[in-house]
Amino acid sequence: MAKKKFVVGCFDDEATLFPAVKKVRTAGYKIHDVYTPFAVHGLDHEMGLRETSLHTAGFIYGITGTTTALSFISWILTYDWPLNIGGKPHFALPAWIPIIFELTVLFAAVGMVLTFCYLCQLSPFIKKHHFHARATDDLFVMVIETTDKTNVEDLKAFLSNAGAVETDVQIAEEGWWLGRYDKDQVPFQNKIVAA
């Protein structure tokens, strides 16, 4: 985990955010992320993010559920403990459809949610740096990563010109750490001091 210096520009309307994202990218700045209070459709494309493959993962979990249920039930009822129910076939596929279906859905849903939490690094007791407290309320917070060559003042002026209502500079940890939200914590500080 490393700390980085970020320039933060806050926008109060998605209508100004979209052209600003375009301008910032054309100018060659690297957008670390844009934090928004709700899902702004099309913003991911505007930022050049690739499509998520989460649904593919969901499909794989789903067929895992299907095969688990089918193989488990057929093993039990045809091999491990076959029951003679009125002379009906042991391999009673139609009667197994409900459970096979339910397990397909269960595996897909649980698998996808866990994968989602893993990819987004979401979990109880995890804390992350929040660039602006109103990013979950009414501000669209664009965070730009700086390099040694970035002129911070220029960048701030550039963001203001693009329509940002607030700009500032923050040195922040970009990953997560175990922490509490009611305490101000400076993660990994010792490591940096020691280095």
Added chain:
Amino acid sequence: MHLKYESQLREPLVYGTKTYHDVTEDIVRPIEAKPSKLWYIGFYIAVALLLFGIYSIYRDVTYGIGQWNLNKTIGWGWDITNFVWWVGIGHAGTLISAILLLFRQGWRTGVNRAAEAMTIFAVMCAGQFPIWHMGRVWMAFFVLPYANTRGPLWVNFNSPLLWDVFAISTYFTVSLLFWYSGLLPDLATVRDRAKTKLRKHLYGVASFGWTGSTKHWQRHESLSLVLAGLSTPLVLSVHTIVSFDFATSVVPGWHTTIFPPYFVAGAIFSGFAMVQSLMVIIRKVFGMEDYITMGHIEAMNKVIVLTGSIVGVAYLTELFMGWYSQNKYEGYTFWYSRANLFSPYGWSYWGMMACNVLSPQIFWFRKMRRNLFVTFFMSVIVNIGMWFERFVIIVTSLYRDYLPSAWSVYYSPSIWEIGFYLGTFGLFFTCFFLFAKYFPVIAIAEIKYVLKTTGESYKGKMGHLEHVPAEVFAHSGHGHTIVENDGAN
């Protein structure tokens, strides 16, 4: 504000000119304020009911289900009636959040969060009944297919009762995941506004460190969409499987092929009625009339009249088949035990008919659909009717079957059966009161998402188009271009 060209059909989803911050304020306010006296009164009543329920269960476990008035003939009485009733109620939430999401029904955003919560609590209540009905409840884990020392003797995967175990538990799990993943951004909103340390800490834990990153939102959207796609057949499957508990047997009155669609329609019917009961109260108590609008209430009333009529058609079909099949057992069940008002349980059949089929027809009138008092009253009536339906199906089929010597005496519940039922009301409302106090009852992020596409906020953006002559819209592309001002896309 009125536009020159304005749809008379589509009502705004959110009333008034609101900013994103207003939305946050309006929805989070009840969480941050001290609960009202009314909340405490309601909460304590719910807890009292819950305690009575727990005591009833204690007696059931200690003395056995002989505490109930079930007998050899009527082995399923109030408890399975209540089970099916609660499961049915638990269908509206996921229907609203999943099926209406797939159908792109914008109005779901106002009601989905509370409806999903209701679903989860209703399924929790439903689950109690089959579990405690087992009698020796410490053996409840025998329904799980685990490697055991009894052979291993597995569960019977061909049995509808086992399908039910899988269906209900899957439904509960998926609904919970769907609900909670949708809650994460809203809990983060509450966290970031929190003034007290304890609240900041607790909502910090509950919101999983949600930041609102664009990439996370992208995955979140994908997750919601796929979960909706999975939940849609799941909702339909759950009550289908519950109906199989009956339909795969050979008891007259149960042995019918129309049960799955009939049960699913009934489930949606009663679920929407319960959502209405809760929404009418929530919007009033929390002052959320701008978010849960008359349009929402009306839309749900339309669903109620539709599903109520589907259920009505099912009842009539059953009666017809009772005669047309010329099966004397079926005929006896439908035409004597049920449709004859003067048979022992005839009152329950006609109670069901009056509550479920006749009275919802009032919603063909727009004035009635938009009347809060009528809506609330009808929502209660419908749920009473749906309880009668399950009672009718279970008891009137069981009490007189093939063998007259096995016919039962008149069945009425013992106080502990009633106590158990009241206890689930306690459980449901205790959970719901806590939910309403500690969670955002409306999906904040989803309201913000639709805010600028509807109502005054949308019209505000359209000002510049007002001056464009109508021909431009009719023949756009003929030399005129309309430049939209909103910048997005």
